[in-house]
Amino acid sequence: MSAVVSTSHQPATSGASLVVHGLRRETPAPLRSISFSLESGASATLFSMDGSANAALRAIIGLESVDGGTSRIGDHELARQHNEPPMSHAECVGLLISDPVVTEGRTLAEHIAQGFGKPCSATDEGCTTTLPALIASLGFTGADSAIVDQLPLALQHRVAIGRAVVGKPALIAADDPYIHVEPRERPLLIALLQAVASEHQIGVLYATSDPQIASRSQLVYVVERGTIVKILQGTQHVQAYFGG
Template sequence: MPLIQAQNISKNYRVGDQEVPALKGISFEIGEGAFAAFVGPSGSGKSTLLNLIGCLDHPSSGTLLVHGTDISTLSRSAAATFRGEHLGFVFQDFNLVPVLSVYENIEYPLLMVRGWSQDKRREQVNKMIAAVGMTEQANKRPDQLSGGQKQRVAVARALVGEPKLVLADEPTANLDHDTAYRVLNLMKAMRNDFGTSFIFSTHDPKIMQEAEQIFTLEDGRLNPQGVAA
């Protein structure tokens, strides 16, 4: 079974008295272990689609299955539970909690949604810190880190709960060229080591070069000529 199955997904937003279509009948499949990207210009619908996959919004119509669950029918509380159990997120502005240390930022998702013991949390957090090469910075706060280090922490935080899927919205936008490639190589290594799928929303050529599957969105539609496996 594919990790993600989307069938005729549409999403409309109400602006005043009008409904504005953001997605117009999108259908696609993504398999497990993917390193895939939704690409397109601003306003093409790629971030909207990532939000739907991430259970942060509901489609207006269509069916969207993630890990065998039709997430288009989930209630708000059920969607939050599904996110906590199956999904991780990486953002372009890192979204680290400024008053928490590296260790505490990575541990935070486990405190929110996992009934793990302190010893189990400590073991998992330390494993992820080591995996992203941040052991020596474990007690530092975000304002003491470089952009690349912050994104490595964000990757570790996304993976600490062992999700099946990590969604990354423009994760290299605030990184210089060399740092962006290091972060992308880290994500690929984590995919290979942990079997986690990564899906990006981006217009960054660096991600497009590294992606193994690309979906091109134009004006809310999937361009069939822009899908590559």
């Protein structure tokens, strides 16, 4: 796998929820002109065995700085240069990480409602309509008052999906969120996130070193040493690459 992706693969802007162009840096983890686009409501996976995919994701959403290049969702510029301070983009990017971020003693409904970014009120349509419907979609009907820190880890991650989705961002950035979950439980979480995000027309961008996760994607960007070296599109190509 030595061929480099053609430079003619440029990010499209028409209807794209995420456009990444020419992201580069030398440290802490090198990136070599990362460019691609993700259409509104679509999903893709950045895959690497050397951590490059995760480094690229963190740079794309502005958690880590870059030397140059851009990434944006609509009018929101996500990538930041080294001299720029970190900024929250919670209004357009939901984040899933390996820690489901559970607060002791809080209920399931309270955790998910945090994704609104403001206190929930009885007159807020999101709290009265969106929240109950999402709780049902996640398979938690009747469990609004369950204490999340008492749930198994896989269920805590299911709650985290709800928190990421409920505010209806344009994109969910999933930075290897299920690496500490039992392998047999990962496929359900992957499928659940995809189903719920698709229902709300939210894009999903995974970054992972886990072939099990990458092989379930319809679009995979293979990253090596900070460079996109291969684009796999469609079930046949993805499964052939991962030996499925």
